[in-house]
Amino acid sequence: MENLRSKVIADYHTHTIYSKNNHGKGTIRENVEAAIDAGLKEIYITDHGPGHYLYGIKKDLIKTAREEVDRLKEEYSDRIDIFLGVEANVVGYDGTYDIPEDYEKYFDIINLGFHNGVVFKDFYSYVHYRFINNIKFSKKIRDYVTKKNTEALIKIIEKENIFTITHPGDKVPVDIEMLAKACEKTGTALEINSSHKNLTVEQLNLIKDYDINFTLGSDAHRPQYVGNLKSALERMEKAGIDSSRVLNFKRRNDQ
Numbered sequence: 001m002e003n004l005r006s007k008v009i010a011d012y013h014t015h016t017i018y019s020k021n022n023h024g025k026g027t028i029r030e031n032v033e034a035a036i037d038a039g040l041k042e043i044y045i046t047d048h049g050p051g052h053y054l055y056g057i058k059k060d061l062i063k064t065a066r067e068e069v070d071r072l073k074e075e076y077s078d079r080i081d082i083f084l085g086v087e088a089n090v091v092g093y094d095g096t097y098d099i100p101e102d103y104e105k106y107f108d109i110i111n112l113g114f115h116n117g118v119v120f121k122d123f124y125s126y127v128h129y130r131f132i133n134n135i136k137f138s139k140k141i142r143d144y145v146t147k148k149n150t151e152a153l154i155k156i157i158e159k160e161n162i163f164t165i166t167h168p169g170d171k172v173p174v175d176i177e178m179l180a181k182a183c184e185k186t187g188t189a190l191e192i193n194s195s196h197k198n199l200t201v202e203q204l205n206l207i208k209d210y211d212i213n214f215t216l217g218s219d220a221h222r223p224q225y226v227g228n229l230k231s232a233l234e235r236m237e238k239a240g241i242d243s244s245r246v247l248n249f250k251r252r253n254d255q
């Protein structure tokens, strides 16, 4: 494992103070410095999308974050590549996410995940996410919500350019095989998140024969956790996922 960690080039999932209300603790520069200290060659700044009313990046600050990344990119160009991403939120079960179309251009990558604390676009989506997802006594309802959650993700990856789906199955259940099948078609990766339990080894075992890639993400909310991929690497190894299928081991330009 030590050996595997030393070959990791990138961390695809880190938060900064742009995740508002003190949710992310470090500045972009601090995450970049931490990534260099952790031996990385690429760092992705992926704050919560603007549809998260507690922690989401303020829409007006997306351009500011872009400019900051561009400045630091220059400054650090001989040490590390810096990318601006975002962790977009599902805000509608009809397949809507929270990145306005005219803001997509500011991001190098858009990751997507389900989160609590999101402002849903319609009443049905809110009720489905918040309440129906919590009905656990009925298998029939459980199967129904699992399918609906999965379909919402699939609708988004089919029309938007999503790089990876963060912690699939965390917060709400998803049908991981159905999702992997869709990711095969769209070229979307699935994340093994080091701060959350998903993807689990069980999920990885179910989907490892699909032609999909994986990303590892520290999901660091403090600079000192940037590049902390221990738990994700352990799951990847336990499930026997070859590093050739994990994007963290390749430079972005070689993918």
Ligand SMILES: [Zn+2]
Pocket (backbone or CB within 6 Å): 087, 113, 115, 166, 167
């Ligand atoms: Zn997340």
Ligand SMILES: [Zn+2]
Pocket (backbone or CB within 6 Å): 013, 015, 087, 219
């Ligand atoms: Zn995150």
